[in-house]
Amino acid sequence: MSRQDQRVAVLLGTKDGAAFLDEQLASLAAQSHPVVDLWVSDDGSTDGTSAIIGAWQSRWSKGRLTLSNGPRQGFAANFRAMIIDPRIEADYYAFCDQDDIWEPDRLESAIAWMQGHDAGTPLLFCSRTATMSETGAAQGYSPLFQHPPAFRNALVQSIAGGNTMMINRAARKLLAK
Template identity: 50%
Template sequence: MSHNVAILLCTYQGGPYLAEQLESFGAQTHTAWTVWASDDGSRDTTHDVLKSYQQTWGPDRLLVRAGPRKGFAANFMSLVCREEIVADYYAMSDQDDLWHADKLERAVQWLNTVPSDVPALYCTRTELVDEGGGKLGYSPLFTRPPSFRNALVQNVAGGNTMVFNHAARELLKAAGPDVKIAAHDWWVYIVVSGCGGKVFYDPTPSLLYRQHAENLIGANTGVRARIERIGKLFRGHLKTWTDQHVVALEPIIASLSRDNLSTFERFTSARKRSLIPRVFGIWRSGIYRQTPLGNLGLLIAAILNRI
């Protein structure tokens, strides 16, 4: 049995690069896929490109819907929650990357090892390229295990690498398409890891991630980029994002595993306390980032009440 993958493609003014991305879908070694494109109001050649591939592949292989026009995260969540989209697995896709030919095959191989009733998320490192496809290096290689305690304060992988199963998708649907979140991929990591799911971070890249002026979120790579991310902790970005995630988790709080609910309650309770109990409580909750520098930043953010 070949498991069907729904490719959830969000587009907005993606004309210059979209055809290459679609070509990389067509070159997949795992061939049981359907593309669901949600366009957020493009005024360039995006619709022409989609129409051309729809004619080539057939209207049942590439379906186009109108996005909510509330930003990229809302566009992705609108696709995740569309009732008419039903598949074994769901792969999120940006409009301007180039997938390696075995991207879906590798994801499906791992997802097949997880019982269908257990939420599961596959994600990978990425290979970075410039606008013309020139190699720029790789996204950070994370070595600490993915978990809810990590997900509360950090996302380990880009949504463009993520593939998840139907059980994970049902949890995301239960939380709803209108959740106010920092980013769709971080949200998927929080939900799947929190609700007793399995998360696998594959250190082998699955795609070429294109870096250009229009990138909404650039790659978190290099010392300068990492220091910038740590700086955001001190400026209160993490506190704002955590506030959003605490509210967004409310509809599915009962689905958190017992251990993760305990972690969540310790963490959220500690955030409201005065200096010493706050720092001690946050430390006791067990949250962590992937690098020593990141964890130092976390400690300072806790001291400064920026978490």
């Protein structure tokens, strides 16, 4: 299967994110990867978040855009609910916060890295986070750690921001257990 045929499920957790969603969804729609299913789990928004997602459903052309109700137990439970949702089937799973803005090649870069490894092995791709002010001014990047990624280092430092993570099907299966 070519890289272009592989399906990505973007798991987007929302809660009162209306102020950020149009810019976020535009950055997802601009992804260079052509097959992107967007799964939005809204955790009880009261600010118009659902209406914005609904408006995007008719113009989403990369795959499915599905909105569901989250468990209303906080962001971690919201993402866990998506990880175990049996309706969500893909080759890769990317995690997305409601206020992210993604570079256009974000998914392509992660897929390219993963395709260099055994698909049967649980894989996690992550990158640094570029931070910006509310006005859009660049503020810097998350730390660049000196030690290589390893389990021992993971006990004392967080090298993988959830908003930069992509996992493969094998890792999702392991997490869902």
